[in-house]
Amino acid sequence: SQTIHQWPATLVQPVGSPLSLECTVEGTSNPNLYWYRQAAGRGLQLLFYSVGIGQISSEVPQNLSASRPQDRQFILSSKKLLLSDSGFYLCAWSRGRFGVGTDTQYFGPGTRLTVL
């Protein structure tokens, strides 16, 4: 079966500090990977989307970047955090283009980031 891991679970960082959040998927190959941000009590904002190693699509201009150094690894980064970067960051995967049910997404446990 497939599992998705995210770490850390919670993070408190000062403004201006760097950020690195990691997401890994097990039990599947060539997944599509996604980074979302969720503000408290709000919906899901898609930040980045990847269909393969080194292939990143950015949804909105922002202070964040994403990388996919390996097939099942997705990293969210920032060089200098802003107060507005606080939120709940969720990684998700879906089956790649040759799979059945390619658009159903499965979410990781998330990282709660507080920028002070």
Place this chain on the structure above:
Amino acid sequence: GQQVMQIPQYQHVQEGEDFTTYCNSSTTLSNIQWYKQRPGGHPVFLIQLVKSGEVKKQKRLTFQFGEAKKNSSLHITATQTTDVGTYFCAAPRETSGSRLTFGEGTQLTVNP
């Protein structure tokens, strides 16, 4: 771009009452999906509806897809405290089937 409107934003019910959330799109959808997010948790996939007029049930939950494939609903019969959470509908984007457009969600609270 494609939008999926979901109402209501909040719903407070007494335990045992029914609950319904609605999802509407201005465009025809290839499918509609429903997710549940418990307080403090992450969204969990519940179900996918594909066919026009489709109705699916999961215990006390009934999911419907409209005949025109532009709207959907989730109905919970006799709510329980375990139903608390936010329910999201989601639909594949017109330009990219692997990306989803999520509704804003309906936050359900159940008073015991």
